[in-house]
Amino acid sequence: MDPHHKRNQLLSLAGMCAIVLFLLYAQTYGTSYDVRILNNCALFIILAVSYNLINGVTGQFSLEPNAFVAIGAYTSALLTLTPMEKEISFIIEPIIWPLSVIHIPFIFSLIAEGVVTAIFGFIMGFPVFRVRGDYLAIVTLGFGEVVRVVANNAQTVTNGPLGLKGLAPYTNLWWSWGFAIFTVFMISRLVKSSYGRALKAVKYDESAAEAVGINTFWHKMLAFTCSAFFEGVGGGLLAHLITTISPTLFTFFLTFNLLIMIVMGGLGSITGSIIAAVFVTWGSEVLRFVEEPMHLGFIDIPPVPGMRMVIFSLILIFLMIFARNGIMGTREFTWNGVIDWIQKYVKPAGKGT
Amino acid sequence: MSDFFAATGLTMKFGGLIAVNDFNISLSEGEIVGLIGPNGAGKTTVFNMLAGYYVPSEGSIRFRSQILNGRKANEITKLGIARTFQNIRLFSDLSVVENVTIAYHCRIRSTFLGAVFRLPLYRREEKEMYEGAMNLLNEVGLSHVTGERSNSLPYGMQRRLEIARALATGPRILLLDEPAAGMNPRETMELIDLIRRLRDAHRLTVFLIEHDMKFVMKICERIKVLDYGTTIAEGTPEVIQNDPRVIEAYLGEA
Amino acid sequence: MDVTILLQQFINALSLGSLYGLIAIGYTMVYGILRLINFAHGDIMMMGCFFAFYGIFMFSLSWWASFVIAIVLTAVLGIMIDRGAYRPVRNAPRISALITAIGVSFLLENVGLVVFGGRPKGFPRPEFLGTIHELWGVRFLGLLIWTPLVTLLLLAFILFVVYRTRVGRAMRCISFDMETTRLMGVDVNRIVAITFAIGSAVAAAGGILWAMKYPQINPLMGIIPGLKAFVAAVLGGIGNVTGAMAGGLLLGFAEIFLVAINPDLAGYRDAIAFAILILILLFRPSGLMGEKLPE
Numbered sequence: 001m002d003p004h005h006k007r008n009q010l011l012s013l014a015g016m017c018a019i020v021l022f023l024l025y026a027q028t029y030g031t032s033y034d035v036r037i038l039n040n041c042a043l044f045i046i047l048a049v050s051y052n053l054i055n056g057v058t059g060q061f062s063l064e065p066n067a068f069v070a071i072g073a074y075t076s077a078l079l080t081l082t083p084m085e086k087e088i089s090f091i092i093e094p095i096i097w098p099l100s101v102i103h104i105p106f107i108f109s110l111i112a113e114g115v116v117t118a119i120f121g122f123i124m125g126f127p128v129f130r131v132r133g134d135y136l137a138i139v140t141l142g143f144g145e146v147v148r149v150v151a152n153n154a155q156t157v158t159n160g161p162l163g164l165k166g167l168a169p170y171t172n173l174w175w176s177w178g179f180a181i182f183t184v185f186m187i188s189r190l191v192k193s194s195y196g197r198a199l200k201a202v203k204y205d206e207s208a209a210e211a212v213g214i215n216t217f218w219h220k221m222l223a224f225t226c227s228a229f230f231e232g233v234g235g236g237l238l239a240h241l242i243t244t245i246s247p248t249l250f251t252f253f254l255t256f257n258l259l260i261m262i263v264m265g266g267l268g269s270i271t272g273s274i275i276a277a278v279f280v281t282w283g284s285e286v287l288r289f290v291e292e293p294m295h296l297g298f299i300d301i302p303p304v305p306g307m308r309m310v311i312f313s314l315i316l317i318f319l320m321i322f323a324r325n326g327i328m329g330t331r332e333f334t335w336n337g338v339i340d341w342i343q344k345y346v347k348p349a350g351k352g353t
Numbered sequence: 354m355s356d357f358f359a360a361t362g363l364t365m366k367f368g369g370l371i372a373v374n375d376f377n378i379s380l381s382e383g384e385i386v387g388l389i390g391p392n393g394a395g396k397t398t399v400f401n402m403l404a405g406y407y408v409p410s411e412g413s414i415r416f417r418s419q420i421l422n423g424r425k426a427n428e429i430t431k432l433g434i435a436r437t438f439q440n441i442r443l444f445s446d447l448s449v450v451e452n453v454t455i456a457y458h459c460r461i462r463s464t465f466l467g468a469v470f471r472l473p474l475y476r477r478e479e480k481e482m483y484e485g486a487m488n489l490l491n492e493v494g495l496s497h498v499t500g501e502r503s504n505s506l507p508y509g510m511q512r513r514l515e516i517a518r519a520l521a522t523g524p525r526i527l528l529l530d531e532p533a534a535g536m537n538p539r540e541t542m543e544l545i546d547l548i549r550r551l552r553d554a555h556r557l558t559v560f561l562i563e564h565d566m567k568f569v570m571k572i573c574e575r576i577k578v579l580d581y582g583t584t585i586a587e588g589t590p591e592v593i594q595n596d597p598r599v600i601e602a603y604l605g606e607a
Numbered sequence: 608m609d610v611t612i613l614l615q616q617f618i619n620a621l622s623l624g625s626l627y628g629l630i631a632i633g634y635t636m637v638y639g640i641l642r643l644i645n646f647a648h649g650d651i652m653m654m655g656c657f658f659a660f661y662g663i664f665m666f667s668l669s670w671w672a673s674f675v676i677a678i679v680l681t682a683v684l685g686i687m688i689d690r691g692a693y694r695p696v697r698n699a700p701r702i703s704a705l706i707t708a709i710g711v712s713f714l715l716e717n718v719g720l721v722v723f724g725g726r727p728k729g730f731p732r733p734e735f736l737g738t739i740h741e742l743w744g745v746r747f748l749g750l751l752i753w754t755p756l757v758t759l760l761l762l763a764f765i766l767f768v769v770y771r772t773r774v775g776r777a778m779r780c781i782s783f784d785m786e787t788t789r790l791m792g793v794d795v796n797r798i799v800a801i802t803f804a805i806g807s808a809v810a811a812a813g814g815i816l817w818a819m820k821y822p823q824i825n826p827l828m829g830i831i832p833g834l835k836a837f838v839a840a841v842l843g844g845i846g847n848v849t850g851a852m853a854g855g856l857l858l859g860f861a862e863i864f865l866v867a868i869n870p871d872l873a874g875y876r877d878a879i880a881f882a883i884l885i886l887i888l889l890f891r892p893s894g895l896m897g898e899k900l901p902e
Binding site: 061127130131133134135137138139141142143145146149150152153252256259263304305306307309310312313314316317320321324 | 642643644692695696699700701702703704705706707709710711713714716717718719720721725826830834837838841874875877878880881882884885888889
Binding site: 186189190193194195198201204205207208209210212213214215216222330 | 427430438442446447469479521
């Protein structure tokens, strides 16, 4: 259908090579701080793009990613810690069998946590998609809270408020970016397929979607379960990046960050989610200074934790009032689009010289 | 009573209000039947029951020896009854051709994994969906605007696009809710031709609601008249035009 | 369970339930007319507590003066939030309004962290609320008896406003159809502002009672009571003031007695509300008092 198919494939390949080269460069010459930020960017791309699948593409406004990420993180931690490490960690109450003896390699744990989280999402979808709109938001938020409460209390599985420590730092640039690219690839393939069109139909008009024979419930479930899968794997990668997890990591705060990203990028646009994920991750590093103590000549400002979130909350409100479509609206990046743009703006200037 | 499609004793109550009372309709294959009546007579409620949007309080709906009561709208569409809406409901942000390809989705055999990995079956189906959509758009005279956003089309074209979308689900019965609303006389005449043409090409049975009497009298072979939820008359256009109860229902309203 | 303990738990449940109910009233009023879940409601309650706290400790006001001023200030804050954040998105898609509300919620929490600091602060109790009474062998704080009484008074006041005044009639009209009400010459924005003011004031009153109970305040204290109060509002059928109060009481009793019956559940107390919410939505989506859930 597209006459430029070959060319676009080549461009994508070139783009991929550029990313690999960049990562190689960052790995070799970057400081550990740079590497950490790049890892964070990749993780937030994974989380934001998969969150966007249910919230943006399918239009089912839900607030559960912190639950999914938590489940993924705990699953992966419990699977990769050695029986010895687990015995040491669980000082208040011992860990239950069979978790106490299971120990599998990192790569299999990634698959396992994706599957576990997807199963959880699938089960959760049954009550959740009986409701719409605001109620959907509150119920999914409730699930997030329930998961947090369980993580705090199920001592024999999660080690309670102490959390799990000493995970091997498996997550490096290759894992994080590799999986980020995989996530983006899979989700955009899904969105661009017939199933993706059906998801969009559910978003734009549920009655009309039913009228053309789309089972809206199962399509919501599909988007939700896929979203859960990727959030879960993202959670596992996160766990092995920061190497310590505890219930406080997975509060609504995490969901809020992702929400800002998908809203800023434009609900429904994968490209937008990627741009905004990078922008917000990077931006919150840049904004670190506002929370630090400052010496402004004659006055000293003490450190102010929370200032960055004040700024981000204001940005979110501002976006809703003045720029509801975010950066991309529902548009997506395509090579054709880029080339058209270049031809439109660059060529005439070139001819002039 | 036809064994192709028959609804008997359909009644819809909302709280204490009886919106439709004891409605009966049977359709034979290939017919074009009209449902008319003053505003608020319960016509769209009948459609919503037939298409699975409301569960009738009483009565039964049978289509080719299957009972449709209690089935969901998407299942009824898959069984072969497609509808359009009174207030056009297109997927506004999507392109014209996408609006139609979406409607083929309910019949594809590929799983979502097949679609994500672009397996051969999916690629073939995707091609068929696209070509089918293009053919349908051609049939309804929209082949020149396939790439436009559906909500940028003029009103009459949106109506025709909605019909094309309904056709893409592969229906045997087409329920049209006020297909001529907002059209000028010339467009209305073209619509008559179009509906007849589609009926013949796709072996459809058409059941439609319409206020435009000229349109109804010209296209329908049989007409039912509803007033206050009750059927007050039924018959050929000639019979209906001369029925005193129908005249009273309409004049009483005016 | 012997009778003394039962009575003890009954008093606990009654006062906890009243608090949920008081906070739920604000949710239900705002939802009733705007179809907006005011996510920030719990945080508005938190602000009320801090206003009262600073009234006492910074401006050395007597407790009752600072409580009254705090309630008034919170009402003003409610109006400002409506004016600044919600009114601009009133005609936007519902989801935009919800996202704005989430933004406002985070804004209040983090402004709280920046301005008040994250460390919990002890909240003072007037003496007569802090004394311990004894009745039939049951010992309880005066506060636990005063809470339901104050709640009852506020509920009566709100019911009076909603069902016996012109403003209340306008509120009920808007909840049916905002556009038509506007066409009838009602200043919709004014009525909405009044609703926010009343809802916020009641939340502040509830918050102050809450703060005296624990007796500690911090900028994140509003989150959990806010969520639970929302569940209470849904439980009672959202949009229904009496229902919100009934839902609050029911939730209070469920939490206290489930834990009393099975102490192992203590850690899971915060999850009970959501378990109930999910059950309701599964089996009786219109809430227990029977108003229909909007699509």
